[in-house]
Amino acid sequence: MMTLTCIAVDDEPLALELVCTFIKQTPFLQLAGRYTSALAALNHLHQQPVDLIFLDIQMPDLSGTDLARVLDKGQPGQGPRIIFTTAFNQYALEGYRLDALDYLLKPFNYAEFIRAANKALAYAELRQKPTEPNPVVTAPAAADDEYIFLKVEYQLVRVALNDILYIEGLKDYVKIHLQSAPKPILSLISLKALEEKLPAKKFMRIHRSFIVALDKIQSVTRQSVQIGAANIPVSDQYKDAFNKFINRWV
Incomplete structure (x- = not known):
């Protein structure tokens, strides 16, 4: 099984701790950082790219949706995948428009978390498949x-x-x-x-x-x-x- 590097971003300490705990108990996730602001997370991403971000939406200075837009402008579809975490369900459509993999509504449990994480893993495996050699294909792009x-x-x-x-x-x-x-x-x-x-x-x-x-x-x-x-x-x-x-x- 492949491993996904990820960071957690949330300005609420208890919510951040919960997400980090869930990440650590998930075998295919590797926690690369935890941040209480989107600006600090953005600095991390410039220096050390990751596969996945668990991202709160309502935060001071820079919101989670604003961070998602910044990341999408760099290399659309090529940056880290995002799973939004928020207490407000009115952001669900916005998260969908920003190409988020999933949307976790607080408070969420580990079963809901692992369901979203599994989507991220399936997406990563799917993107990896086209680069793998396939000896049985005789016609290009068949x-x-x-x-x-x-x-x-x-x-x-x-x-x-x-x-x-x-x-x-x-x-x-x-x-x-x-x-x-x-x-x-x-x-x-x-x-x-x-x-x-x-x-x-x-x-x-x-x-x-x-x-x-x-x-x-x-x-x-x-x-x-x-x-x-x-x-x-x-x-x-x-x-x-x-x-x-x-x-x-x-």
Whole structure:
């Protein structure tokens, strides 16, 4: 099992002590520092990067969310992962927008703590896997055509590409409609960013708010496509590319 280095940041001494105790009794976590201010933690991170931060939100001088924004500006997606700890549940959505791995609402017990820590471990192992050699792969990036990983709530979820019917964009979020589930899943990613992750031979954007799986289309007109019970419009911006696709049908 891999080991994650981490720091704990909380201006409340008792809360900080509890988190540090939980870290020390978790075999795959290694405590690299404990801080009562986000500014002190930031100084540590400049000198000694870590894998994970257990971070309080309401603190003097620099809040936990402000620290998260500072870290994200350096190398987005490359810095330490964050698990927020707070007594105020109104920050949950903000934590989600800041790409936190999890959100622990005080007072929390060890069972809740280890659940969040396990998410951090799973995320770290997931990021490590692409760099490992795989002798059975004969075609470059073959595995990338089978599934993608998306952040759903506070965890990474593997979504099989052949299970996707269509994707609907909702500002900073997307709704992914699946063949295997009655309800769509919601992920914090823009439609444009998700479009770049999808193979063009399998998916097509036909509207500013919709991407469709080409092999799931049941019928087409010049203005729309039918996938299951959904009739999805084709906007003018994407009609040329869509018409080329239709011409291959006739």
